[in-house]
Amino acid sequence: MTWKSIGIFDSGVGGLTVLREIMQVLPQEDTLYFGDTARVPYGSKSPETVTRYAGEIASFLIKRDIKLLVVACNTASAVALPTLKRTLSIPVVGVIEPGARRAAQVTRSGRIGVIGTSGTIRSSAYTRAIKRLNPDAEVLTRACPLFVPLAEEGWTDNQVARLTAETYLQELKDAAVDTLVLGCTHYPLLKTMIAEVMGPDVTLVDSAEETALTVAAILADKKLLRPPSEKGNHSYYVSDIPAGFVRVGNRFLGGKLGDVFQVSLDEEGVIV
Numbered sequence: 353m354t355w356k357s358i359g360i361f362d363s364g365v366g367g368l369t370v371l372r373e374i375m376q377v378l379p380q381e382d383t384l385y386f387g388d389t390a391r392v393p394y395g396s397k398s399p400e401t402v403t404r405y406a407g408e409i410a411s412f413l414i415k416r417d418i419k420l421l422v423v424a425c426n427t428a429s430a431v432a433l434p435t436l437k438r439t440l441s442i443p444v445v446g447v448i449e450p451g452a453r454r455a456a457q458v459t460r461s462g463r464i465g466v467i468g469t470s471g472t473i474r475s476s477a478y479t480r481a482i483k484r485l486n487p488d489a490e491v492l493t494r495a496c497p498l499f500v501p502l503a504e505e506g507w508t509d510n511q512v513a514r515l516t517a518e519t520y521l522q523e524l525k526d527a528a529v530d531t532l533v534l535g536c537t538h539y540p541l542l543k544t545m546i547a548e549v550m551g552p553d554v555t556l557v558d559s560a561e562e563t564a565l566t567v568a569a570i571l572a573d574k575k576l577l578r579p580p581s582e583k584g585n586h587s588y589y590v591s592d593i594p595a596g597f598v599r600v601g602n603r604f605l606g607g608k609l610g611d612v613f614q615v616s617l618d619e620e621g622v623i624v
């Protein structure tokens with residue numbers, strides 16, 4: 353019996369935090385990862401542009417016969433998920449809904465903070481998803497764009513990271529949120545620093561962890577899980593030269609990155 357892979361994409365290297373969780377929860381699954389390194393970042397781009405990129409990448413992965421698509425990028429999940437779900441015939445999992453669900457479950461006071469890229473915060477996708485589950489929740493949001501380069505530089509526990517986190521998070525601390533959603537692929541790398549700055553009374557929600565659990569639940573429900581005795585293989589595609597992706601990706605994935613192939617796509621997701 354041949355088993356299909358799980359397709360995962362992100363604007364670049366950040367989605368490897370989601371892949372890492374999927375590998376942890378489902379070590380038996382094959383995965384195909386696409387990092388759009390030629391066009392990163394998505395966080396500062398318009399919803400129309402990000403939706404177009406997402407469509408091209410989805411077509412590329414669909415041509416490789418995947419069984420489920422994970423939109424690991426928060427920005428792409430925030431703006432392109434409805435279009436992808438409408439146009440694709442396989443299950444599509446974004447990172448917003450799983451993170452929002454967890455936040456709505458764990459909050460005690462109903463005051464929830466969400467941090468992400470400018471695009472994610474501007475879209476209000478987390479706020480809408482949380483309020484659908486708990487209409488009384490108060491959702492406070494803050495874009496933290498500098499966290500992305502800090503995580504890629506490996507500056508996650510120095511003075512620059514601390515000062516940046518303190519500056520970005522002060523408003524949310526003042527607002528006394530009891531839960532904070534890490535609504536960007538890169539933020540799990542800054543989790544320790546963010547936890548220190550927010551203090552012990554604030555629960556951090558990692559969208560990457562929640563997404564991996566959602567993927568496992570959907571595959572189990574559809575009887576598409578590989579037997580646990582199998583060992584998954586992992587392939588990586590990028591749209592620019594692989595060097596930077598390999599360097600930073602190994603840090604994101606704990607040194608487990610395999611071969612990385614460079615491709616460039618046309619509008620139909622065809623390699624050109």
Ligand code: DGL
Pocket residue numbers: 362363364366367392393394395396424425426427428469472500535536537538
């Ligand atoms: N992957 C993006 C996200 O989770 C962060 C990097 C970018 O702006 O493209 O929103």
